[in-house]
Amino acid sequence: MIKTRNLRVGYRYAPLFIACGLLGGCKTLESIHSAFRTPAPTAVPAHSGQAAPAPALVQPANPPAANRYAPGSLHFILEDTGWGDYHGWRIQILSAKFNKGFKPLLSAVMQAGEHMQADLWPDHYHVSVTLGDKPVYDGFVQIKAGQPTVVFVRISMLRNKVDVLEQEEAAQEAGSSVPTRKIGIRQTFNPLPVMLIPGITGRYEGPRENNAPADKGRLTLYKGDERIAVVEEAVVQEDGKLAGEPVFDDGRQIEGYDIASGEVPPDTTTRYKDGREFHGAYEGMGPKEGVMNYPDGRRWTGSFKDDAPQGSGSLGLADGTNIEGVPGMDTSAFDGSYDCVLPQGRKTSCHYFEGERIASAVEYKKKVGWRSSSLADAVKQAEELAAVAAEQAVPQASPAVPAPPAAQPALAAASASASSAPPDGCSALNGQFATSSNLSRIRFDGNGRGHFWQATTGGSTRYFFEVNFAYRGERDSLQFTYDEAVYKDAGGRVIRRQSMPGGSSACSFNGRVLNIGGTEYLKQ
Known part of the structure; x- marks a missing residue:
């Protein structure tokens, strides 16, 4: 061990030692250097x-005691x-x-x-x-x-x-x-990975023994790659499990919960920063099934996923009405008659039409009737279109060959050729076409794929029919293969799906007007 005082003496007498070495009557520099040090x-x-x-x-002999x-x-x-x-x-x-x-x-x-x-x-x-x-x-x-x-x-x-x-x-x-x-x-060290409960992992920063957490340290909790909570002082118990109360990043508080218990015990209450309060059964550290009360007075009883209602359940409104068997808390998705209990305790039916609360059963039935009629019209039109396509797909006898036309002046012949259909007719369709009412539209991408769209109305409500298709065009015909057809309401909610048979339709195109099976579409 180098002693500080010896070094200082060495520095003080260094010139003398060097001079002595030069005269040959003293130790070598190496010996002088080592004279002040413990070997x-x-x-x-x-x-x-x-x-x-x-x-x-x-x-x-007696090392100092240490943790x-x-x-x-x-x-x-x-x-x-x-x-x-x-x-x-x-x-x-x-x-x-x-x-x-x-x-x-x-x-x-x-x-x-x-x-x-x-x-x-x-x-x-x-x-x-x-x-x-x-x-x-x-x-x-x-x-x-x-x-x-x-x-x-x-x-x-x-x-x-x-x-x-x-x-x-x-x-x-x-x-x-x-x-x-x-x-x-x-x-100098990465945190130790710790398995806690299904779906939740931990990263432990603290003492370790045999590559496992020891004593106490900081534990960070993750759900997938998302950090969800921290236990500032996680204590390792005798059985090797970590214990401590997590502080959640989103501000929620799980009443009396300690990570040593694994999943949150049933009938535990969780309070959220935004005022929500849940009581029931858990999956991992989140609600699974029970009752969630909301700060605006609403209440959901049913299943949960990622802290939000899932599937069918019971919705309690702020006015005390309780609606059974609804598909979540978003009333804009309600469509139908649901069993409900009014604030006074009277059992009745609550009617919703495409997200709108309808006061009377009579008015609700009218709206449902209009929608059914509109859907029936749309289905009928689609089926008629499919029937025409199927009928025209049946091979027919070749028409008689017309007699050669009478000779005409060259100028007249040129004029007639210019006003007739393009030489390729329907064989190279590309672009968007629509009927004069703009209620039916058809689009061809030029590579064999297309889309058909049609709008219908029922009372004050609109409905839409859409279908994608593959096509192959000849000069005077089109052959269609349809994907699944879809009927939607104005909000985009799918009401019905239907398969459609393919087939061939007569077709003509003069560069401006496209005629398919007798229906005219203008190029957009």
């Missing part, structure tokens, strides 16, 4: 290109003698022998007089010290709980040595200077 384990000279082996260490789970620290200290290899030093901590999650560390280039500290969990670490590109030391260094270990580089003009100091010597040397760089435990 240290030998190291391979820096110029040799070989790393020194880890030195043997003498342990004190067995506390992190230790590795100090890399470069002696400042004023001579020798001043620049170009680096330390590399390559691996931990037992603990997983260690992040290898390489220091920046350091110089004499600098001091770096890295906090580490107790273990044996593979350490390498280099000067420039030459190894000076390579070996395993032990880090003990709550104690410093010092990798001390003795710099001299003739050769450099590396000593590994522990316990009292290490504490004295580490305390003699302030680290110029400190690396915390979170920088």
